[in-house]
Amino acid sequence: MRKRGSKWILGVILLAGCLLYGQMTVSAKEQEPMTVETTRRQAKATGARLNFTNVKKEFNVLDYGASVTSKNNYKAFQKTIDEAHKYQQKHPDEQCKIVIPGGVYDVKDKDGHGLIIYSNLWIYAQGATIRRTTPYKRNLMQTVGTGGGYAGTKNVLIEGGIWDGLGSVTKNTNPIFRFVHASDIEFLNCTVQNSFNAHHLEMGGIKGLSILGCTFSDYSQDKASLKKEAVQLDICNNSSIMPGCEVYDDARCQNVLIKNNTFTELYRAIGTHSAVVGKYMSNITISDNFFSDIKGKAIGMYNYKNCNIVHNTFVDCSEAIDFRSVSMSDSYGKNFYAPADGSKVKAQPLTANLVIADNVIRKDRMSGHDTGGAMIRVFGTHVRTSYTSNGKTIVPAGDYSIKNVVIERNRVSGKAAGIILNDVKNATLRNNIIYECDKHGLQITENSTVTLKGINKIYSNEKNGISCGSSKLKLQGSTKIYRNGATGLYIYKSKNADIRKLITYSNGGAGITLTGTSSAVIKNPSVRGNKHYGIIAEKKSKLKLEGGTVAKNAESGVFAAEQADVSLRSGVKIEQNKGAGVSVSSGAVKIYDCEVQKNKKSGVELQLYSKANLKGNTIIANRQSGIYASTSRLTIKENVITDNRRYGVAMYQGSKATSLRDNQFSNGAKEEILLVGGSSAPVRTTKAIRINWLASYSNRITGRAQPGARVTAKYGNKNLGSSKTTKQGKYTIKINRKNRNTVITITARDGKNNQFQREATVR
DSSP, X not given: OOXXXXXXXXXXXHHHHHHHHHHHHSOTTTSOOOOHHXXXXXXXXXXXXXXXXXXXXXXXXXXXXXXXXXXXXXXXXXXXXXXXXXXXXXXXXXXXEEEOOSEEEEEOOBTTBOXXXXXXXXXXXXXXXXXXXXXXXXXXXXXXXXXXXXXXXXXXXXXXXXXXXXXXXXXXXXXXXXXXXXXXXXEESOEEEEEESXXXXXXXXXXXXXXXXXXXXXXXXXXXXXXXXXXXXXXXXXXXXXXXXXXXXXXXXXXXXXXXXXXXXXXXXXXXXXXXXXXXXXXXXXXXXXXXXXXXXXXXXXXXXXXXXXXXXXXXXXXXEEEESSOSSSOGGGTBOOOTTOOOOOOOOEEEEEEEESOEEOOOOXXXXXXXXXXXXXXXXXXXXXXXXXXXXXXXXXXXXXXXXXXXXXXXXXXXXXXXXXXXXXXXXXXOEEESOSSOXXXXXXXXXXXXXSOOEEESOSSOSEXXXXXXXXXXXXXXXXXXXXXXXXXXXXXOEEEESOEEESOSSOSEEEESSOEEEEESOEEESOSSOSEEEXXXXXXXXXXXXXXXXXXXXXXXXXXXXXXXXSSOEEESOSSOSEEEESOEEEEESOEEESOXXXXXXXXXXXXXXXXXXXXXXXXXXXXXEESOEEEEESOEEESOSSOSEEEETTOEEEEEESOEEEOSSSEXXXXXXXXXXXXXXXXXXXXXXXXXXXXXXXXXXXXTOEEEEEETTEEEEEEEXXXXXXXXXXXXXXXXXXXXXXXXXXXXXXXXXXXEEOO
16 A cells, blocks of 8 residues: 655644634534525435445456466456456346455556446455556546447446556556446545546546545646546547547536545546536535645536535645636637537526535645636626637527525635636525635626625635625625725625625725725625725715714725715714715715714815715714815705814805705804805804803803804703894893803804804803
8 A cells, every 4th residue: 555645644634623623713603504595406416326235246356367466467357357247247136246355456458448347346445556557548447438328337336445547657648547428336435546647537428426435646747738637527529528439429427426535636636627518517516525735626617507515625725616607718619519419509597506515725825836716716607709610609609607506604715816706696605704815805797696694704815805896796694804905895887786784894995895887785884994995985886875884994984986976874873084984076975864973084075076965964073174065065954063173064165055054063163164265055154152251150141153143041941041143243141140060052043043052161
C-alpha cells in the first residue's frame, strides 16, 4: 500500500478541524432543519441498486496465474473475469465474486484495451494494489462498448483496492476506468490514483452510479489546457469525448450518488465539460465528501438538473462548485455538440432544482492554483447569437436562464467571490455565512431573481458584501453585512429591490448604494458606522426608506445625488453621522415623520437645484443648521426644528420655499429663518427670540424677537401674558414675580403659524 505523507495527514486534520470549526461557529438556532422548500427540490438520487444476494461462487485471481512477482498480470486477471462471466451466464440467477488478494499486481494490456468487466460481477480487492504499467493509451479497466442506452454492462461492484494509473511514470493518457452504456455500477472504498492528462473514472451514459468511501488523488498533465476531472460524468455523443462506443445516442449519466469520498491533489474533482442542449445529467447527489488541494474547480457541472450538493468540505480549492447551463464565453464549440440523432435543438431555461447546502468552503491558501472566479457559481444567460458548426445549430440563440436554486447553511470563504448568481430565477439563499473572500461576498447579475431568508452573514470580504446588478433582490429575515472592504449592499441597474431588516455596519464604503436607475424599498434597516455614507442613492435611482436607523457613518447618513428620488418615512432615525443627516445634490427627497438629530453638519442639506418636501419631522441638535438649502426648492411643514447650533432654516443662492408653515423653532443663531442671496419663502428672515436677564424680583420679561410678532409667556400650561414687538423687535411682558428656578417659555408666532421659542429660568 502506498505510504501516506504529511500532506495527506494534514488533509485529514483539516477535515476534522473544519467539521469542528463549523459546529463551533454556527449556532444551533442558525442550523435550522432542512426546510420543506429544500426537501421538495432535493435530487432523488439513490445511486446503484446492486443485487449480490445470491453469490454462490468466488473466483480468485491467484487460481488463474496472477502473481505479485509477475510483470504483467493482465492475462490472469482477464481469465478470472472471463471465467466468472461464463459461469454467471450459465447461472443467470446468481452473481459472482472475484477476489484479488493483498499484494501489488502489475497489469499492462492486450489487443489495444484494458481489462474488460461484465455484468453481475463483484471485484473485491481490499488490501491489493493494481498498477497499470503500460505506456500506451489503454484503460486499466473498461466495459464492453456494444449496445446503446443503459443496456450494456449491469450490476457491477468494485470494492477496495488501490487502482494506480502510474500516469506520472508511464505518461499513459487514458482514463484508469472507462465505463459506458451501463447501469447500476458502484465503486466502494477504492483508492484511484495517479492519472496523466486523463480522468481517474470516465463514466459515460451510466444510469445508477454510486461512488462511496473512495479516495481520488494525484493528477498530472503536460498541457495547461486539459484540466481533467478525476470523476468525469459524460454523455455518449461522439468519439472525441467518449471513445470506445459502438453506439452514440446521447445517453448520459442519471441517478448518481457520490458520497463520503476524498479528492486531493487534483486539477478538478468531479464534473462535466461536454453537453448537448436539452440533454441533461439528472438526479445527482454529491454529499459528505472532502476536497483538498484542487487547482481548479472541485465540482463543475454543465447541463445538469435535480442536483443535491450537500455536507461537503472544501479546503484549498480554487473554486468549489460551478453549475452552468451553457458556457460563460461565446466559445460554445469547446463544450457543446449537436444531438447524436441529428435532431434540432431549441433554447430553453434550465429548471435545475438545485440544492447546495451545509457545505464548508475554506479559503485556498496554496500557490500554483488557478485564479478562481467564485467559490460557488450558478450561471445561466441569454445567448444573443446562435452557435453553428458544420451547418448545424449547436446552441440556438435564446433563454438559458436557470430556475429553482436553494443555497443554504453553507460557510464560504475563498480567493474568489463567495457566491455568483448569473441569470438565475427563483433562487433562495438561507442562513449562509460568506466571509473573507477576495472579491464580492455575493454577486448577483443578469436578470436574476434572488431572495435571502433567515440569518445570512456576509462579512470581511475585500469588495462589496452584496453586489446586485440588473436583477431583482429580496432580503427577508435578518441579513447581516459588515466589515467588507467596499460597500455593504451595492445595487445597480436593478428594479424593485425589497430590503427588510438589513443590518449593515463597519463597511469600507457606504452601507447601502443604489445607482444606475435602480429602485428599492428598504424597511427597518440598521446602517451604522460605515466609512463612507450610510446610504447612497444616485443616477436617477429611487429609494423608499421606512423605519430603521442610519447612524454614526463617516459621511452623511443619507446621500441623494444625480437626479435620485428618495423618500424617508415612518420614523427613520438619522443620527450622529459625521456629515449631514440627509444630503441632497441635484436630487429630490421627501422626509416625513423622521428623526434627524445630532449630526456633525446640518440635519438636512440641499444643493445644486435639489428639491425637498419635509413634513412632521424632528430635526434637532445638529451641529450646523436644521435645514440648509442652496439653489434648491423645498416645502417645510409641521416640523420640530430645535437645538441646532446655527439656523433652523438657512436658504442661500436663490433657494425657494413654496411653503414654510406650522413649524416649531428654537436654535442657536441670531436668526431662526435666514433668507439670503435672492432666496424667497412665504415668511421673511426671522430673528430668534432673545430673553434678557430674569430675576426673582422682576415683574416683567423683556427681550427681542421678530418685529411685529406677537410674543407670549407661559409657565407650564398657564398663560402669563403677551406683547407685540416694536419695529425694533423689542417686547415687554408684565408678570407677577416668580420664584427662583421657575422655567418660563417665550413663544412668538408668525403669519404662517410657525412658532419660535425660548426658555428662561428665573435667577
